[in-house]
Amino acid sequence: MFTDIPQWVIALIALAVVLTVNLISVKIFGELEFWFAIIKVGALVVFMAIGIFLLVTREQVAGTSTGPSLITDHGGVFPHGVLPMLLVIQGVVFAYASVELVGVAAGETENPEKIMPKAINSIMWRVGLFYVGSVVLLSMLLPSDSYSGDQSPFVTVLSKIGVPAAGGVMNLVVLTAAMSSLNSGLYSTGRILRSMAMSGSAPKFTGAMSRTQVPYGGILLTAFFCVLGVGLNYVVPDKAFEIVLNFAAIGILSTWAVIMLCHLLFWRRAQAGQLTRPGYRLPGSPYTEIVTLGFLASVLVLMWADGGPSRLTVMALPAILAALVIGWFASRGRMKDPR
Structure with a gap:
């Protein structure tokens, strides 16, 4: 068509x-x-x-x-x-x-x-x-x-x-x-x-x-x-979709990992009495977050084992992390307390 x-x-x-x-x-x-x-x-x-x-x-x-x-x-x-x-x-x-x-x-x-x-x-x-x-x-x-x-x-x-x-x-x-x-x-x-x-x-x-x-x-x-x-x-x-697929997978894994880490910290503060958890809660905390993070890490290992563009994408991960760290230090002086 x-x-x-x-x-x-x-x-x-x-x-x-x-x-x-x-x-x-x-x-x-x-x-x-x-x-x-x-x-x-x-x-x-x-x-x-x-x-x-x-x-x-x-x-x-x-x-x-x-x-x-x-x-x-x-x-x-x-x-x-x-x-x-x-x-x-x-x-x-x-x-x-x-x-x-x-x-x-x-x-x-x-x-x-x-x-x-x-x-x-x-x-x-x-x-x-x-x-x-x-x-x-x-x-x-x-x-x-x-x-x-x-x-x-x-x-x-x-x-x-x-x-x-x-x-x-x-x-x-x-x-x-x-x-x-x-x-x-x-x-x-x-x-x-x-x-x-x-x-x-x-x-x-x-x-x-x-x-x-x-x-x-x-x-x-x-x-x-x-x-x-x-x-x-x-x-x-011919390769555009495969390239985007691999980089998107890295972004998705990172997003889900950050969500799990944030929720793990939220759970810890709730346990310490600093925050109040809502009535609708993630079942099995904090073990659910730990298992999920382990699964996400295993996907990275599988991408490396797949070779080709997948391995190149995983190899680019340190550069992406370095850019995020640089961005953090460049902007942390402007950050406001959300509370």
């Missing part, structure tokens, strides 16, 4: 559209994100309905009988061993990125004490239903060797059962999902930068607000780095 359009042009158009929406108002951002979510979830629901129908009616897909036997008769849950599954964890981390945005939304939510626990708890069943459920369906519709890295597994199944234009439709869904990620990324990063600017830990211009209460300074700075991604699509279009 988009083969005649240069990849960098599509990326630039998507950035321009999402940036414009974010700069206008929060209401329009929310409306756009709502429709993006409807398209993503709708596509998954339709696919799962088709898959369940094929399983219930015992229909064959490409001459192969469907059902749980496809898993047991073709190498089990890990047909190529456990190691390949472990090595793709960085991709899984990338896919689950931004679940922490539910916490960012607390600052703009009415009655967060009631709304936020519901929103956070709903993440688990949605992940189980849409992510895990769709993968289980895929494994019971075709044997594992029918799928390849060159084509979406959803397109593979839909093409095998004769759905017309399956590839084009799924490309539109994937493009919508990518724009949704960009949309929420600009929204969240802009507000985080504003919060940091107010405490003196980010450049002052990132704290600028428009008349419609949009932190346009932080959003524009974030968009600048998105332009670098457009440049990657121009210079190395």
Whole structure:
């Protein structure tokens, strides 16, 4: 569908559209994100309905009988061993990125004490239903060797059962999902930068607000780095996604690690009587934080073991940490006590 359009042009158009929406108002951002979510979830629901129908009616897909036997008769849950599954964890981390945005939304939510626990708890069943459920369906519709890295597994199944234009439709869904990620990324990063600017830990211009209460300074700075991604699509279009995937994985791991460390310090101060923990609490503290930090560290080890761009990304981590330390010493004199 988009083969005649240069990849960098599509990326630039998507950035321009999402940036414009974010700069206008929060209401329009929310409306756009709502429709993006409807398209993503709708596509998954339709696919799962088709898959369940094929399983219930015992229909064959490409001459192969469907059902749980496809898993047991073709190498089990890990047909190529456990190691390949472990090595793709960085991709899984990338896919689950931004679940922490539910916490960012607390600052703009009415009655967060009631709304936020519901929103956070709903993440688990949605992940189980849409992510895990769709993968289980895929494994019971075709044997594992029918799928390849060159084509979406959803397109593979839909093409095998004769759905017309399956590839084009799924490309539109994937493009919508990518724009949704960009949309929420600009929204969240802009507000985080504003919060940091107010405490003196980010450049002052990132704290600028428009008349419609949009932190346009932080959003524009974030968009600048998105332009670098457009440049990657121009210079190395075949490797742009893999490069961004690896660096994004580092950023995601770092974000989650900092969240766990902050919560661990929060728990310690609460135990010492310096703070009061809310009624909605992380189960198993402080062991939950320690286990999570161990898991995040293991993902870094797996990225190193994967070699190639993944190892280069891990090797760049000391330089990133050094830049953060320099930034801390450069800005700590301007920082204010949030209390």
